Amino acid sequence: MTGHYCDFKNTDVILSCGSNNLENHPVSSKWTQRALDNGAKWIVVDPRFTRTAAKADIYCPIRSGTDIVFYGGMINYMIENDLWHREFVMAYSNMSYLINPDFNFDVETGLFSGFDPEKRKYDTTTWGYQVESTTEWDTSEGGAYAWVKGEGVPSFTTPTVKVPKKDETLQDPNCVYQIMKKHYSRYTLDKVCEVCGMDKETLKEVYDLYCSTSATDKTGTILYALGQTQHHYGAQNTRMMAMIQLLLGNVGNPGGGLNALRGEPNVQGATDMGMTVFDLPGYLKWPSISGSPSLRAWCEHETYAAGYYTNKPKFMVSFLKEFFGEHATADNDYGYDWLPKVPENGETFTTTGTFELMDQGIMKGYFAWGQNPAHSDANTKFIRNAMCNLDWLVVADWSYTETATFWKAPDMDASKIDTECYFLPAALIYEKSGTILNSGRWLQQRYKAVDPVGDAKPDYEIADMLRTRIVELYKAEGGVCPEPILNAKWDYYINGKIDPRPVAWALNGYDAKTGKLLSGYGDLKADGSTAIGMWIYSGFYNNDAEKMNPSAQPTGRRSHEDPGNLGVYPNWAFAWPNNRRHLYNRCSADPSGKPWNEKKKLVWWDGQKWGHYDTPDFTFEKKDAEGKTVPVAPDSKAFIMKWEGAGNLITTGMKDAPLPEHYEPFESPTHNVMNGAEHSPMIRFAENKSVNKGDRSQYPIVATTYSITEHWQTGGQTRACPALDEIAPKQFIEISPELAAEKGIENGDAVRVFNNRGSVNVHAMVTKRIRPFTINGETVHQIGMLHHWGWANIYSTGDVVNDLTPNVGDPNSYIPEYKAFLVDVEKA
Numbered sequence: 113m114t115g116h117y118c119d120f121k122n123t124d125v126i127l128s129c130g131s132n133n134l135e136n137h138p139v140s141s142k143w144t145q146r147a148l149d150n151g152a153k154w155i156v157v158d159p160r161f162t163r164t165a166a167k168a169d170i171y172c173p174i175r176s177g178t179d180i181v182f183y184g185g186m187i188n189y190m191i192e193n194d195l196w197h198r199e200f201v202m203a204y205s206n207m208s209y210l211i212n213p214d215f216n217f218d219v220e221t222g223l224f225s226g227f228d229p230e231k232r233k234y235d236t237t238t239w240g241y242q243v244e245s246t247t248e249w250d251t252s253e254g255g256a257y258a259w260v261k262g263e264g265v266p267s268f269t270t271p272t273v274k275v276p277k278k279d280e281t282l283q284d285p286n287c288v289y290q291i292m293k294k295h296y297s298r299y300t301l302d303k304v305c306e307v308c309g310m311d312k313e314t315l316k317e318v319y320d321l322y323c324s325t326s327a328t329d330k331t332g333t334i335l336y337a338l339g340q341t342q343h344h345y346g347a348q349n350t351r352m353m354a355m356i357q358l359l360l361g362n363v364g365n366p367g368g369g370l371n372a373l374r375g376e377p378n379v380q381g382a383t384d385m386g387m388t389v390f391d392l393p394g395y396l397k398w399p400s401i402s403g404s405p406s407l408r409a410w411c412e413h414e415t416y417a418a419g420y421y422t423n424k425p426k427f428m429v430s431f432l433k434e435f436f437g438e439h440a441t442a443d444n445d446y447g448y449d450w451l452p453k454v455p456e457n458g459e460t461f462t463t464t465g466t467f468e469l470m471d472q473g474i475m476k477g478y479f480a481w482g483q484n485p486a487h488s489d490a491n492t493k494f495i496r497n498a499m500c501n502l503d504w505l506v507v508a509d510w511s512y513t514e515t516a517t518f519w520k521a522p523d524m525d526a527s528k529i530d531t532e533c534y535f536l537p538a539a540l541i542y543e544k545s546g547t548i549l550n551s552g553r554w555l556q557q558r559y560k561a562v563d564p565v566g567d568a569k570p571d572y573e574i575a576d577m578l579r580t581r582i583v584e585l586y587k588a589e590g591g592v593c594p595e596p597i598l599n600a601k602w603d604y605y606i607n608g609k610i611d612p613r614p615v616a617w618a619l620n621g622y623d624a625k626t627g628k629l630l631s632g633y634g635d636l637k638a639d640g641s642t643a644i645g646m647w648i649y650s651g652f653y654n655n656d657a658e659k660m661n662p663s664a665q666p667t668g669r670r671s672h673e674d675p676g677n678l679g680v681y682p683n684w685a686f687a688w689p690n691n692r693r694h695l696y697n698r699c700s701a702d703p704s705g706k707p708w709n710e711k712k713k714l715v716w717w718d719g720q721k722w723g724h725y726d727t728p729d730f731t732f733e734k735k736d737a738e739g740k741t742v743p744v745a746p747d748s749k750a751f752i753m754k755w756e757g758a759g760n761l762i763t764t765g766m767k768d769a770p771l772p773e774h775y776e777p778f779e780s781p782t783h784n785v786m787n788g789a790e791h792s793p794m795i796r797f798a799e800n801k802s803v804n805k806g807d808r809s810q811y812p813i814v815a816t817t818y819s820i821t822e823h824w825q826t827g828g829q830t831r832a833c834p835a836l837d838e839i840a841p842k843q844f845i846e847i848s849p850e851l852a853a854e855k856g857i858e859n860g861d862a863v864r865v866f867n868n869r870g871s872v873n874v875h876a877m878v879t880k881r882i883r884p885f886t887i888n889g890e891t892v893h894q895i896g897m898l899h900h901w902g903w904a905n906i907y908s909t910g911d912v913v914n915d916l917t918p919n920v921g922d923p924n925s926y927i928p929e930y931k932a933f934l935v936d937v938e939k940a
């Protein structure tokens with residue numbers, strides 16, 4: 113999320129697209145309601161008429177999996193009718209930059225330039241800029257990069273800064289504007305309606321209303337979540353929305369931004385911690401065999417030529433210093449070689465890939481820790497069968513989940529399964545203390561309310577017991593590659609007991625000699641003198657005098673003060689990075705530093721210095737030669753995490769496309785009329801036998817899955833609660849009266865939903881909330897399915913809907929396609 117919930121009140125137009133926030137994030141409604149009270153308008157784009165849609169001014173149905181067409185049409189519409197925010201876009205984006213003349217998109221094949229069909233990978237060179245000139249880092253004494261030559265800093269060849277060529281007149285056929293204009297000229301109003309199944313008048317109304325936010329005194333916010341992300345081009349969906357916000361000038365200012373209403377408490381924290389194969393904590397890259405086999409290679413591969421990521425060696429060395437403590441020295445590259453390296457086939461170790469390894473008998477043991485993959489992952493019938501090949505399984509959870517009891521599924525024969533299963537009871541959130549992050553990136557302190565019941569333990573205690581035993585075993589018996597285990601630092605104890613506070617000190621960062629907490633990540637060094645677990649959190653727990661007291665830390669703050677009255681609340685908890693509530697807030701003012709809208713100002717240049725209500729997201733002051741703090745006059749570098757300092761409309765940063773392009777879902781009810789590829793050429797895992805693709809001649813109905821307020825995800829936490837089961841006792845599908853009539857199904861009937869992967873029995877809710885679409889001239893039916901039920905639990909049980917979903921993935925995030933696949937339905 114670039115903003116936060118309280119900021120919704122500042123918006124003029126809300127576009128909920130792929131998020132049902134009133135249902136799944138009820139607290140957000142407090143702030144969206146304030147916007148409505150101030151006269152804001154609300155648009156909902158969703159295949160179903162949801163509880164959120166019921167509050168909207170315009171409801172616009174969309175066939176699942178076609179959002180890029182909807183947004184591509186919006187870009188075409190705003191270019192044709194000159195509705196984009198020209199001054200903003202020219203100042204803060206790469207709109208005028210010239211792209212490599214060999215850039216190409218071939219409509220016949222649906223491929224961009226650079227595709228290698230054998231490796232199924234893009235070489236992104238032709239997506240990059242033409243170069244005007246180059247400069248080198250000044251590493252001489254007193255130079256901006258003098259730190260590179262410091263003692264203890266790993267040696268690496270510094271990057272060359274390439275200054276991109278531009279054409280401010282936007283006439284050059286290779287400039288981003290011309291390429292984008294041409295690319296989306298195919299996305300006409302009629303095409304959008306044909307592919308997405310919406311009606312043209314409604315669509316035009318939506319475009320007009322949302323594009324009205326390009327006015328300098330207006331902002332629009334996009335609320336999104338799983339409706340956008342759970343597709344094999346989910347990352348491109350997300351990028352598309354970022355482009356729209358950039359074009360309309362809705363980035364960095366109050367009431368704007370791109371806002372992912374996030375999921376599990378604590379999914380934002382989990383993402384930050386680097387829970388995926390390719391990430392270290394704080395979005396640094398895991399070392400890989402091919403790209404960064406040594407610390408020198410990592411620094412050369414990862415360090416940006418310009419912008420804030422020129423500091424990456426400081427983040428990495430300080431991270432290693434925390435990871436390996438006294439064992440990390442300049443001489444041994446701070447223990448870099450002890451970190452495992454991601455192999456060429458790293459995708460194999462993503463969640464989806466893991467179950468293939470289990471199926472092949474390669475992966476023999478599995479830890480499910482606060483996760484219920486036998487229910488929540490795609491193609492669960494395959495998953496539970498793959499789990500039968502495990503020698504051992506450990507589940508650490510609150511309740512006996514489907515994963516803990518995979519051998520008890522109705523279609524399993526327990527007598528044939530040899531897996532040894534262990535269950536470790538985990539303490540509830542109320543039974544332990546620590547911090548938790550919300551969608552707005554705020555770290556907030558949570559206090560323990562009661563002791564855990566029975567043998568249940570906080571996760572950090574379980575982790576500590578496990579780590580202690582493993583180290584004892586290594587010490588006693590030796591073993592393969594002991595150094596990473598034995599040299600890893602683990603000193604998170606107070607009075608001999610594992611405690612979240614020393615973990616907080618490590619995450620915040622400290623002086624490696626004195627242990628004094630750092631004030632923020634600006635203090636980090638690349639010479640081994642600082643240590644940090646999580647550079648982006650630095651500053652969240654920095655009150656060194658009150659180290660033992662979380663409520664005296666920024667995370668414990670609870671002040672209602674709100675200078676500017678924009679809901680910034682700078683002294684309520686701590687937002688990463690650097691207590692910044694709005695990412696890219698430099699964009700809330702024009703290039704000269706004058707706020708676009710005086711009533712919605714976050715930062716402003718008063719002619720002498722910067723004033724601000726939020727922590728500025730740019731270099732607004734610096735130390736002069738005498739060490740005095742002096743203001744830095746305005747420039748246009750508003751995106752300091754990008755080397756070019758500008759928001760990217762065309763990018764080399766994605767694996768599957770420089771510009772979002774429509775591809776059909778893996779299982780689609782129609783053919784792709786936008787280009788010659790059916791699904792994305794970069795889809796992942798589609799070749800695995802387990803996927804068992806079905807086609808529209810067998811299964812003509814589109815299905816999507818989603819949540820309701822009364823239950824939580826796989827239901828382990830809510831189906832054990834009788835009151836909730838009473839309100840929402842059974843799994844149902846939403847089905848239109850038209851499809852129900854065709855299939856002879858009445859409201860409340862038991863029905864069977866099936867495809868090549870599975871078959872589930874549920875109940876039918878016949879409702880006008882879901883309606884048939886006309887797609888490319890033909891009627892296409894869609895159904896909606898809840899996904900909270902399973903065989904485990906004591907009260908409310910049901911079939912697992914993920915028996916139907918395809919285990920194919922996005923090449924950037926590897927998320928499966930839960931939101932659009934094919935099924936058929938019959939009366940059970």
Ligand SMILES: Nc1nc2c(c(=O)[nH]1)N[C@H]1C(S)=C(S)[C@@H](COP(=O)(O)OP(=O)(O)OC[C@H]3O[C@@H](n4cnc5c(=O)[nH]c(N)nc54)[C@H](O)[C@@H]3O)O[C@H]1N2
Pocket residue numbers: 129130131132133135136137157158159160162174175176177178179336337338339340373374375376816817818819820821822823824825896931932
């Ligand atoms: N009570 C409750 N709250 C929850 C959860 C819960 O289970 N219960 N889950 C939490 C978690 S982990 C998460 S991640 C969030 C999820 O929050 P949301 O993303 O809001 O959750 P969903 O209901 O899965 O999907 C949102 C909407 O996307 C629509 N949709 C489906 N396909 C498409 C499409 O292709 N395009 C568009 N535009 N829309 C589509 C669906 O009809 C649905 O209304 O909620 C969190 N909050």
Ligand SMILES: Nc1nc2c(c(=O)[nH]1)N[C@H]1C(S)=C(S)[C@@H](COP(=O)(O)OP(=O)(O)OC[C@H]3O[C@@H](n4cnc5c(=O)[nH]c(N)nc54)[C@H](O)[C@@H]3O)O[C@H]1N2
Pocket residue numbers: 338375376481482483484485487488489508509510511513538539540541571817818819824825826827828829899913914917930
């Ligand atoms: N078809 C379909 N499938 C989906 C989705 C969808 O929209 N459609 N949504 C996807 C999304 S967004 C998500 S986030 C996943 C969720 O997938 P999971 O994370 O597998 O599902 P949860 O039910 O949230 O499981 C979390 C488990 O953690 C346990 N737990 C809670 N707190 C703690 C704790 O402090 N410690 C420990 N050790 N355990 C704890 C809970 O009891 C629960 O069993 O599902 C995904 N699957």
Ligand SMILES: [Mo]
Pocket residue numbers: 374375376379
């Ligand atoms: Mo989620």
